[in-house]
Amino acid sequence: MSLEPFSGRFPHTRLRRLRQHDWLRRAVAETVLRPADLVWPLFVHDHEAAAPVASMPGVERLPIAGVLRAAAEAA
Numbered sequence: 001m002s003l004e005p006f007s008g009r010f011p012h013t014r015l016r017r018l019r020q021h022d023w024l025r026r027a028v029a030e031t032v033l034r035p036a037d038l039v040w041p042l043f044v045h046d047h048e049a050a051a052p053v054a055s056m057p058g059v060e061r062l063p064i065a066g067v068l069r070a071a072a073e074a075a
Helices: 022-028 064-074
Strands: 060-062
Touching (some): 060 064
């Protein structure tokens, strides 16, 4: 492996094909994460009280009324 500086013209071609059309530019653009892209997982059960999910500390199974309250708070 040579440690000499690269003296050639690089790149020899300019790959502009990904920039020719607006729809293609959007398809290859960097990802933007917005709140609308997120999913809020809710675990629901048919009991009257919330119950912890043993394998997921800090997560609870909610009763239907609890889900409605949580959704109202989130909105």
